[in-house]
Amino acid sequence: MATSYPALNELFIFLNATLTQASIHYSKIPGSTILLKYVKNSYQNDPFRSLLELFLVFFALKYLFSKTYRTDNFVELTEQEVEELVDEWRPEPLVSSLTEYQKWELDQTPTIIGSQGPKPKLANGKTLINLASFDFLGFSTNDSIKEKAIETLRSYGVGSCGPPGFYGTLDVHMKFERDISEFLGTEDAIIYSQSFSTISSAIPSFCKRGDIIVAQVFLCLGLSDHSRICKGVQISRSTVKWYNHNDMEDLERVLKEIQDNAKNRRLTRRFIVTEGISEYYGDIAPLHKLIELKKKYKYRLILDESLSIGTLGRRGAGLTDYFNINSKEVDMIVGSMCNALSAAGGFCAGSCEITEHQRISGLAYCYSASLPAMLAVSATESLSILSQNPQLLVNLNENVGALKNVLENVKYIILDGDKDSPVIHIRLRQDVVNIADVEGKERALQEIVDEAMNNGILLARAKYVRLQELFYVEPSIRICVSAFFTRKDIDKAAAGIKNAIVKVFKNRSK
Structure with missing residues (x-):
C-alpha cells in the first residue's frame, strides 16, 4: 500500500499538468471564453438543457461517422398476394360512432x-x-351594417389572402383599430382575424416558460370560447396558479403565496387573467379590486371583455366604463368582434408597446390571413351605431x-x-x-x-x-x-x- 502513494501522486501531477496545458490551449481559441460562459449559465439556469445539447452533439457525431448502408432486400409480392392484402385491409373510421x-x-x-x-x-x-345567441344588440339583422358590408365586398373583394404584416393590412383595418382604441380610451389596438386565436395568441406573446399566470378556475373548461384562454395559457408554458371564481380574498391568498415563495428567486413576469362577464356564471368581475391587487403585488392584468363590450357601462365600453375606471389601468383589454359587434375576429387594446409587440410576436397575427375588409367595416359600423344610440x-x-x-x-x-x-x-x-x-x-x-x-x-x-x-x-x-x-x-x-x-x-x- 505504501508503494502506491508515489504512483498516485505522479498520476495527479500528470493529470493536473495535462488539464493546465489543455486550459491554456483552449483559452487561445477565439470565442472560447464566450462559449464557456454560455455553458456555465445554461447549466445553472437549466441543467436539463445542457444535457440535451450534449446528447445531440454526441448523436450528430455518431451519425456523421457511422457507416452508410442500403436496404436492397425488398420482399417481392405477386399480384395475387397484393390483391389479397388489399381485400383484407379495413381502414379505421375517421369519426368514432356516436354514443x-x-x-x-x-x-x-x-x-x-x-x-x-x-x-x-x-x-x-x-x-x-x-335567447340562445350572443347577439346582444340585435345587429345581426341591422340593414345599415348589411349595406356597408355589401358595398365593401364589391370594393375590396372577399379578403387579402395574406397576413397583416406582409400585404394583408388595409385602410379599413387601421380605421377599426383607431375607432376601438378611441372607444375604449386606450393608446392603441390591434385586430386579429379570428376571435378564438386573439387571446390564445396574445397570452403566449408575452408569457413564457418560468413566468407566472394567475387565472380563475373556470377559465379552462372544455367547449366554448373559454377554451381559447386555456389554449393561450397552455401554449405559454408558464406556471399557472388558480383562484376561486371572482373570489378576491382567494386571489390575494394565491398572490401572497407566490410572493412568499418567490424570495431569493430570479424576477419573473406575472399576469392575472380574468374575464369581464363570466360565460359560465354571468357575473361581473370586480375590476376595482383586481386593479388594487395587481398594483399591490406588481402584476399585469389581462382582461377578456368578449361578453362585456357593447353590453356594460354607460357607453357600452365594458368593465372600465361600468366601474368608471380609466382603461389605462388595465394592461391588456382583449375582446371579440363576434358578439355585440356582430362581425368576426378579435382585438387587443392597450399601450403602444403592448400592440406593437404583438405585431412581431403574436403568432395568429403574423401567420394568419387578415380579417376580410367587409367584416372590419361591419364592426366599425356597429361601433358607430352603438355610440349614436345609447x-x-x-x-x-x-x-x-x-x-x-x-x-x-x-x-x-x-x-x-x-x-x-x-x-x-x-x-x-x-x-x-x-x-x-x-x-x-x-x-x-x-x-x-x-x-x-x-x-x-x-x-x-x-x-x-x-x-x-x-x-x-x-x-x-x-x-x-x-x-x-x-x-x-x-x-x-x-x-x-x-x-x-x-x-x-x-x-x-x-
Missing part, C-alpha cells in the same frame, strides 16, 4: 332556415324568440331586469348572473329537484329547452366537453338577452320559460 347520449343530443338540435337573427325561422316554419343599453338593461323578475320566483331553479349582466344561467335547485347524476340533469334541462321551443322560445343548454375539463361546472341553460326585443317579446319569453319549467317538473313528479 346513445350523443345521438339523443343530435336529435334534439333544431334546424334553422335562413339567417340566424333575434327571431329565426325553423324548418317547420315556426318563428322563435332567440338607448340600446337602456333597453338591454330593462329587458334583463324584466326577464329576471319573472324567473326568480320559479321554485325549481336558481338564476346565476349579476343584475346588469345579459348572460343568465338557469340551474336546477338541488333541494327541490332531486337529480344526482350529470346526465340526468342534462336531460331535465333539455326537456325545458324543448318545451320552451313549443312556447316559441329558442333556448340552448351550455355545452361542455366533460372529459377535457379541468374543473367541474354544474349543467345549465344559458340565456342571452338582447336589446332588439320589445318589452312584449321579453314578457312572452319569460312567461314561456316559466311555464316550460313548471310543466316539466310537474310531469316528472307524477
Whole structure:
C-alpha cells in the first residue's frame, strides 16, 4: 500500500499538468471564453438543457461517422398476394360512432332556415324568440351594417389572402383599430382575424416558460370560447396558479403565496387573467379590486371583455366604463368582434408597446390571413351605431331586469348572473329537484329547452366537453338577452320559460 502513494501522486501531477496545458490551449481559441460562459449559465439556469445539447452533439457525431448502408432486400409480392392484402385491409373510421347520449343530443338540435337573427325561422316554419345567441344588440339583422358590408365586398373583394404584416393590412383595418382604441380610451389596438386565436395568441406573446399566470378556475373548461384562454395559457408554458371564481380574498391568498415563495428567486413576469362577464356564471368581475391587487403585488392584468363590450357601462365600453375606471389601468383589454359587434375576429387594446409587440410576436397575427375588409367595416359600423344610440343599453338593461323578475320566483331553479349582466344561467335547485347524476340533469334541462321551443322560445343548454375539463361546472341553460326585443317579446319569453319549467317538473313528479 505504501508503494502506491508515489504512483498516485505522479498520476495527479500528470493529470493536473495535462488539464493546465489543455486550459491554456483552449483559452487561445477565439470565442472560447464566450462559449464557456454560455455553458456555465445554461447549466445553472437549466441543467436539463445542457444535457440535451450534449446528447445531440454526441448523436450528430455518431451519425456523421457511422457507416452508410442500403436496404436492397425488398420482399417481392405477386399480384395475387397484393390483391389479397388489399381485400383484407379495413381502414379505421375517421369519426368514432356516436354514443346513445350523443345521438339523443343530435336529435334534439333544431334546424334553422335562413339567417340566424333575434327571431329565426325553423324548418317547420315556426318563428322563435332567440335567447340562445350572443347577439346582444340585435345587429345581426341591422340593414345599415348589411349595406356597408355589401358595398365593401364589391370594393375590396372577399379578403387579402395574406397576413397583416406582409400585404394583408388595409385602410379599413387601421380605421377599426383607431375607432376601438378611441372607444375604449386606450393608446392603441390591434385586430386579429379570428376571435378564438386573439387571446390564445396574445397570452403566449408575452408569457413564457418560468413566468407566472394567475387565472380563475373556470377559465379552462372544455367547449366554448373559454377554451381559447386555456389554449393561450397552455401554449405559454408558464406556471399557472388558480383562484376561486371572482373570489378576491382567494386571489390575494394565491398572490401572497407566490410572493412568499418567490424570495431569493430570479424576477419573473406575472399576469392575472380574468374575464369581464363570466360565460359560465354571468357575473361581473370586480375590476376595482383586481386593479388594487395587481398594483399591490406588481402584476399585469389581462382582461377578456368578449361578453362585456357593447353590453356594460354607460357607453357600452365594458368593465372600465361600468366601474368608471380609466382603461389605462388595465394592461391588456382583449375582446371579440363576434358578439355585440356582430362581425368576426378579435382585438387587443392597450399601450403602444403592448400592440406593437404583438405585431412581431403574436403568432395568429403574423401567420394568419387578415380579417376580410367587409367584416372590419361591419364592426366599425356597429361601433358607430352603438355610440349614436345609447338607448340600446337602456333597453338591454330593462329587458334583463324584466326577464329576471319573472324567473326568480320559479321554485325549481336558481338564476346565476349579476343584475346588469345579459348572460343568465338557469340551474336546477338541488333541494327541490332531486337529480344526482350529470346526465340526468342534462336531460331535465333539455326537456325545458324543448318545451320552451313549443312556447316559441329558442333556448340552448351550455355545452361542455366533460372529459377535457379541468374543473367541474354544474349543467345549465344559458340565456342571452338582447336589446332588439320589445318589452312584449321579453314578457312572452319569460312567461314561456316559466311555464316550460313548471310543466316539466310537474310531469316528472307524477
